[in-house]
Amino acid sequence: MTKKLTGKARRESLLTWLQNSKTPLTGTELAEKANVSRQAIVQDISLLKAHNHPIIATSNGYLYMKAEKEKVDFRRVIACKHEGKDTREELYTIVDYGATVEDVIIEHPIYGDLKASLMINSRVDVDQFVQKIEEKNAPYLLELTNGIHNHTIVANEERKLDQAYEALKEKGFIVE
Numbered sequence: 001m002t003k004k005l006t007g008k009a010r011r012e013s014l015l016t017w018l019q020n021s022k023t024p025l026t027g028t029e030l031a032e033k034a035n036v037s038r039q040a041i042v043q044d045i046s047l048l049k050a051h052n053h054p055i056i057a058t059s060n061g062y063l064y065m066k067a068e069k070e071k072v073d074f075r076r077v078i079a080c081k082h083e084g085k086d087t088r089e090e091l092y093t094i095v096d097y098g099a100t101v102e103d104v105i106i107e108h109p110i111y112g113d114l115k116a117s118l119m120i121n122s123r124v125d126v127d128q129f130v131q132k133i134e135e136k137n138a139p140y141l142l143e144l145t146n147g148i149h150n151h152t153i154v155a156n157e158e159r160k161l162d163q164a165y166e167a168l169k170e171k172g173f174i175v176e
Contacts, residue, residue: 004035011044015053015064024061024119058119059129074158077105078165079175081147084140087133090173091126094153097164102152106145116141118151148175 005013014030027045031038045062049055054065082090094101100121108114120126133140142149155161168174 010034010036010040011048014041014044015048018055018062018064019066021064024058024063026061029061056117056119058117059132060119060125063119073154073156074161075102075152075154076161076165077150077152078168079148079150080142080168080173081149081175082142082173083147084143086173087140087142088126088130089171090168091120091129092123093167093171093173094151094164095120095122095126097155097167098157098160099153099155099164102154104141105150105152106141106148108144114141114144 013034017030017033018025027038027041030041034041045055045057056063056065080090091101101118103115103117105113105115118129120129132138153161153164155164165174169176
């Protein structure tokens with residue numbers, strides 16, 4: 001059995017694991033590595049975020065946002081509208097052109113802008129996201145706004161963003 005990590009040592013290990021991972025790590029995975037409860041990990045992540053560590057929670061787990069100085073990303077916010085059943089096709093369209101879907105943002109009448117980190121960059125990520133929504137019987141955020149929502153999309157070439165946008169427009173998913 002692995003030794004239970006405590007306090008500061010556990011948070012230092014969490015940082016190391018997250019910084020060295022190229023893919024998101026779930027709270028359950030981190031809890032097993034540290035031999036603690038998932039709730040302990042959630043609290044530790046909150047503390048690390050409070051100390052300005054760039055950790056985000058995505059639908060696939062926690063990510064440490066590394067600063068990549070060499071890579072220049074192009075970023076665009078696009079306004080979309082469709083039904084929940086079209087989410088897979090919308091996300092496939094974006095990732096198929098080499099772009100990453102960073103987030104989804106809706107304008108809620110009470111709370112204002114609500115933003116959820118997604119970090120979806122492949123069809124596998126899309127399928128996992130949609131599967132989780134279906135398994136949990138959770139509503140898509142777009143259901144709160146009659147289908148209207150924004151995505152921040154990023155790519156290493158502006159051409160990829162242009163192509164994804166045009167393909168979404170052809171499918172009737174873009175609000176102009």
